[in-house]
Amino acid sequence: MADNKLRNKQGLTEEEFLKNYDAGKYERPSVTVDMLIFTVTNEERKSYRKLPEKALKLLMIKRGDHPYIGQWALPGGFVNINESLEEAARRELKEETNIDNIYMEQLYTWGDVGRDPRTRVISTSYMSLVDSETLNIKANDDADDAKWFTVSCKLYQEQKTVTQGGYILQRLFELKLSNEEDNLSAIVKVVKTVENRITTVEREIVESHGIAFDHAKIIQYGIERLRNKIEYTDIAFNLMPELFTLTELQQVYEIILDTELLKANFRRKISGMVIETNEYTKDSGHRPSKLFRFNPNWQNLIEA
Template sequence: MVLFTLDDEEEMDLKKVPEKKLKVLLIKRKDHPFMGCYAIPGGFVDINESIENAVYRELKEETNIDNVYLEQLYTWGEVNRDPRMRVVSTSYMALVNKDDISPKAGDDAEEVDWFDISKKIIKTEDLKVISEIKLENAKRNIIIIYEITEIIEVKGYNKTSKYDIKLVKGERALAFDHIKILNYSLERMRNKVQYTTIAFSLLPKYFTLMELQQVYELLLGRELTKQNFRRWINPMVTKTDKVKKNRAYRPSALYELNRSYIIDEIKNI
């Protein structure tokens, strides 16, 4: 279960709007294999249990969270991905408002915490893209950096990708193949934010347009011009009579997600 959220970065200059950081929830494994390594929350499906029920049971057991909507992401089935036995895993993903949940390590986890996560492209060649994924928890003084080389193969009209993943910084790697799952989750989220309202899940009910733009820029991994962005999202939002006050800068109008836009979005599925 891959849970993403946003948090404000501490800003010393009160005249600046706080920058936002993307975070992912990780647990520290209590048992073998990979004891002491960080991992995505997860577990085994019971024999008389559906996959969906297992998702929420395991999430509750490992993080004490049970009030988020999770969307099925991808199925992972490489032969040697778990040293114990042949294991096929179904991954789920959610974007959540950090204020709405309070993660707490359950019986199956030694620790649970949010990690800053970022992905940036280092180098591009003809059919090769080299990227870096960085995970950081300043409170626990942990930094984990992976270099990911995507090799693109084109056959006719089809394109496939192979990945070479290398740990370049960190005392311990993530457990199992969880860096692959995180990488896939980041790419899926980046694609989906362009044609759905998924980004709004990371914000409170009322937000400023500047805050919304920060979210989109963070998820898309690029800067957006203010004019073009506001023209793009205009049908998605409704202006309220509320304002956000701050002593450092003038009050800003607050907006909310346009419910009629969601209804139209569902009709077009």
């Protein structure tokens, strides 16, 4: 508890200081929140004997007002003076897309001076993984539309320069978002500098087509974090229904990581994270497969 009897250099107690404090002494930037809502969906089967292929998708909203009117952006909006960042994120998500009561985690705060043409805006991004079949997406508020986009982010150029105290690693990522009607894209440059054991990372949008603000940069970072977190957390299970096959789970890991995994290695890695049930799939066209469920106590098994 603060000692209200202590006085500052001007001889004021804390009570006196706060009573006379001028909140307009410093210019105050606006604060916003932006949400990355990921899901994995089943695409149409090319053959009824094969399992449906999966696709990583991201929810985007079409802007109905300036700036960037008609372009696609992440769901989000301004934080009210009387609400927390998370409260604002949940409110905006509900208002713009009709999504409510989902798990979200804070990712990063974006504060480049010119990132919003309206005014100085600092934005905190959040990420969530959801089972889209449980959601009723509906555009509301100032959004003209809300749609899922199939998203891919691929490294296509890399250059490493060794310096006296470390190195500079420059990477170019190609970001693509598409659905039946729209195709969006961007090139994001990520420069990692290591100098005398101090590491800095800078991101720059080289080009962007149809993606509003600096959201291409936020999306690239979100996918990077998602790929890192799926390796050591249970975040992928937010994408799964209550019961699933191990093949379906592996497909989700593969589509997020954008790589094929060895079946034996994958099953050994996630063995403690799942619980075997006595139920089987009833799909026609191929043999029934055993169903599993998520084991909420898997971390206790590791720590034991």
